[in-house]
Amino acid sequence: MEALNALIAGFGVALKPINLMWGFIGVTLGTFVGVLPGVGPALTVAMLLPLTVKLDPTGALIMFAGIYYGAMFGGSTTTILLNTPGESGSIATAFEGNRMARAGRAGPALATSAIGSFVAGTAATILLTLLAPVVVDLALKFGPAEYFALMVFAFITVAAVLGNSTVRGLTSLFLGLFLGLIGIDSQTGQARFAFGVPELLDGVDVVVLAVGLFAVGEALYAAAHQSRVRETIEKVRGSLLMSARDWSRSWPAWLRATAIGFPFGTIPAGGSEIPTFLSYATEKKLTKYPEEFGKGAIEGVAGPEAANNAAATGVLVPLLTLGIPTSATAAILLGAFQNYGLQPGPLLFDSQKELVWGLIASLYVGNVMLLILNLPLIGIWVKVLEIPKDLLYAGILVFATLGAYSLHQSWVDLVTLYVFGLLGFAMRRWDIPVGPAVIGLILGPLAETQFRRALSISQGDASVFLTQPISATLLAITALLLLAPWLVRRFRPKSS
Amino acid sequence: MPRSRAEIALSLGVVALGIGVAAVTATLPAEGGYARIGPNVIPAVVGAGIIVLGLWLSYEAFSGGWRKRAESHEAFAADPFLWVSAGLFAHMALIGWAGFVIAGTALFALVCRGFGSRRWARNLAIGLVLSLAIFLFFVKLLNVNLPAGWLTPLLGSAGI
Numbered sequence: 126m127e128a129l130n131a132l133i134a135g136f137g138v139a140l141k142p143i144n145l146m147w148g149f150i151g152v153t154l155g156t157f158v159g160v161l162p163g164v165g166p167a168l169t170v171a172m173l174l175p176l177t178v179k180l181d182p183t184g185a186l187i188m189f190a191g192i193y194y195g196a197m198f199g200g201s202t203t204t205i206l207l208n209t210p211g212e213s214g215s216i217a218t219a220f221e222g223n224r225m226a227r228a229g230r231a232g233p234a235l236a237t238s239a240i241g242s243f244v245a246g247t248a249a250t251i252l253l254t255l256l257a258p259v260v261v262d263l264a265l266k267f268g269p270a271e272y273f274a275l276m277v278f279a280f281i282t283v284a285a286v287l288g289n290s291t292v293r294g295l296t297s298l299f300l301g302l303f304l305g306l307i308g309i310d311s312q313t314g315q316a317r318f319a320f321g322v323p324e325l326l327d328g329v330d331v332v333v334l335a336v337g338l339f340a341v342g343e344a345l346y347a348a349a350h351q352s353r354v355r356e357t358i359e360k361v362r363g364s365l366l367m368s369a370r371d372w373s374r375s376w377p378a379w380l381r382a383t384a385i386g387f388p389f390g391t392i393p394a395g396g397s398e399i400p401t402f403l404s405y406a407t408e409k410k411l412t413k414y415p416e417e418f419g420k421g422a423i424e425g426v427a428g429p430e431a432a433n434n435a436a437a438t439g440v441l442v443p444l445l446t447l448g449i450p451t452s453a454t455a456a457i458l459l460g461a462f463q464n465y466g467l468q469p470g471p472l473l474f475d476s477q478k479e480l481v482w483g484l485i486a487s488l489y490v491g492n493v494m495l496l497i498l499n500l501p502l503i504g505i506w507v508k509v510l511e512i513p514k515d516l517l518y519a520g521i522l523v524f525a526t527l528g529a530y531s532l533h534q535s536w537v538d539l540v541t542l543y544v545f546g547l548l549g550f551a552m553r554r555w556d557i558p559v560g561p562a563v564i565g566l567i568l569g570p571l572a573e574t575q576f577r578r579a580l581s582i583s584q585g586d587a588s589v590f591l592t593q594p595i596s597a598t599l600l601a602i603t604a605l606l607l608l609a610p611w612l613v614r615r616f617r618p619k620s621s
Numbered sequence: 622m623p624r625s626r627a628e629i630a631l632s633l634g635v636v637a638l639g640i641g642v643a644a645v646t647a648t649l650p651a652e653g654g655y656a657r658i659g660p661n662v663i664p665a666v667v668g669a670g671i672i673v674l675g676l677w678l679s680y681e682a683f684s685g686g687w688r689k690r691a692e693s694h695e696a697f698a699a700d701p702f703l704w705v706s707a708g709l710f711a712h713m714a715l716i717g718w719a720g721f722v723i724a725g726t727a728l729f730a731l732v733c734r735g736f737g738s739r740r741w742a743r744n745l746a747i748g749l750v751l752s753l754a755i756f757l758f759f760v761k762l763l764n765v766n767l768p769a770g771w772l773t774p775l776l777g778s779a780g781i
Contacts, residue, residue: 179764289689292681296635296674302667303642310660313652317660318645341709348701348735515736516747519729522705523751526712526728527721531765539713546709555631556691573663580658 135482155195214397221425301565342549390439720770725752
């Protein structure tokens with residue numbers, strides 16, 4: 126059991142007091158921003174990236190993982206009490222969760238979501254521990270052609286298959302790919318799209334793009350579209366404890382959801398939207414109390430919440446073992462690794478054993494911390510929900526500009542930040558997803574490098590992508606995914 | 622319909638961006654060295670992709686509007702948008718000479734105004750305390766460089 130030994134060594138790293146502290150800061154901060162409507166883990170990690178460059182990478186990455194996890198826990202609180210899902214993975218929770226809260230059962234709803242997140246998060250981390258070494262062994266056999274095919278596959282699923290519109294998803298992706306081209310070409314030293322501006326030679330920083338799109342764009346959008354409707358925060362009345370019946374209805378849902386969520390996280394299927402809806406549908410179908418669905422059925426909270434966390438953990442499998450991010454947050458976590466000169470992938474498991482396994486071990490620790498942080502301290506998080514909008518967005522923008530400015534202490538970054546803010550506003554208003562742009566910016570340059578490496582090995586023979594079996598299969602699946610909706614429409618027998 | 626006019630403008634903007642990318646790509650060298658493909662190949666693919674996507678968006682915009690768009694129910698209000706923008710511009714202008722704390726305070730108060738709050742004294746005070754706390758935390762504890770600006774006599778020059 127090599128993985129077990131590595132994990133035990135990882136616990137040695139994760140349980141060091143200093144790393145426990147970073148983990149605790151991470152999960153607390155994560156829960157905090159998860160509760161805040163309009164702030165997600167992607168934005169938080171992006172804002173903190175430039176501020177943490179002087180920290181030890183292990184501690185900083187443990188903190189970022191804590192933020193990633195914590196935001197998932199905190200997001201459920203907002204969804205249940207406020208009925209405004211902060212991220213797509215929480216939409217399914219809102220169906221039953223908010224109904225339960227309105228019916229005065231906010232306590233058990235929060236409990237099943239927190240305990241379910243803990244159970245699913247821990248189970249998924251065990252799966253990650255077991256699966257990661259297997260994928261690493263497989264990945265070591267990958268050459269540049271396979272990597273390139275895998276990245277193309279990730280691009281297409283994230284941009285074209287998910288979301289409302291293939292063309293808008295792809296537009297967002299290509300925008301990110303274009304932004305990724307700006308700067309010095311890593312292979313030849315040629316400056317591209319820099320127009321002689323020295324600040325552009327370094328390329329577009331993911332921090333400025335992500336913070337601009339998520340924070341500035343979101344603030345501009347929220348300011349310009351203020352709702353007249355007062356949102357009501359449901360009160361947490363009565364006990365947080367779940368009854369025996371709540372427990373017996375939640376358990377199977379948590380476990381089923383883990384089985385649904387984790388695999389969906391590991392494949393590039395864009396995170397947690399699909400598995401949470403699948404889990405909701407499954408629970409609705411299997412429940413013994415169908416009459417309660419739509420009125421606050423506890424399975425309908427337990428399942429999607431657990432699926433959300435399991436998927437979030439699953440996303441770490443391709444991120445850590447292959448260096449391929451499949452969600453915007455994962456792309457920014459990849460940016461965090463790159464900030465420290467680290468490239469996630471099979472080699473990282475060899476060269477940075479302590480860091481990788483310390484990080485995985487910290488996920489177990491973080492899950493325990495989050496359970497403690499979220500249930501007994503729920504009162505504090507409800508208070509956070511009550512922060513008025515004006516102070517909330519003003520605070521977000523102070524942090525957003527701080528993150529962008531501290532990159533180079535230059536106002537040029539602030540101008541760029543505002544430009545990306547306008548872009549984020551337009552994308553939000555005209556329903557163009559922003560995630561693919563962030564993934565394109567981070568993954569685009571890596572894909573280009575692999576593409577050129579593959580062709581340099583094959584001496585310029587482009588058929589290399591189609592003659593290698595793994596790469597050919599991946600590209601075939603990609604093409605199928607892209608064409609499937611069109612083919613279905615074209616050849617479906619016409620019905621009224 | 623005003624909305625579809627915006628969609629048409631955005632779609633054509635995407636086409637224009639693609640043409641721009643293609644035009645710049647044409648000026649890039651094709652020399653590839655060992656890699657055999659030069660620094661202009663992927664830009665050409667990206668440029669072509671953007672043009673195609675722009676044309677596709679234009680087609681949708683002209684034939685009944687972009688498909689499956691999530692509708693926004695609230696009307697666009699220009700004033701709050703401009704207040705928030707003003708906050709960001711004030712911050713850009715101030716941070717270099719007035720320093721982080723003052724720029725942050727101005728940004729905070731102007732964004733609050735954008736979200737409808739007219740309690741200037743309260744917002745300036747909260748903004749000042751928040752910016753000062755951030756400044757002290759990051760500069761003294763995490764060694765991040767932030768300009769102290771006008772407040773250098775009070776905060777010391779540690780920020781630069």
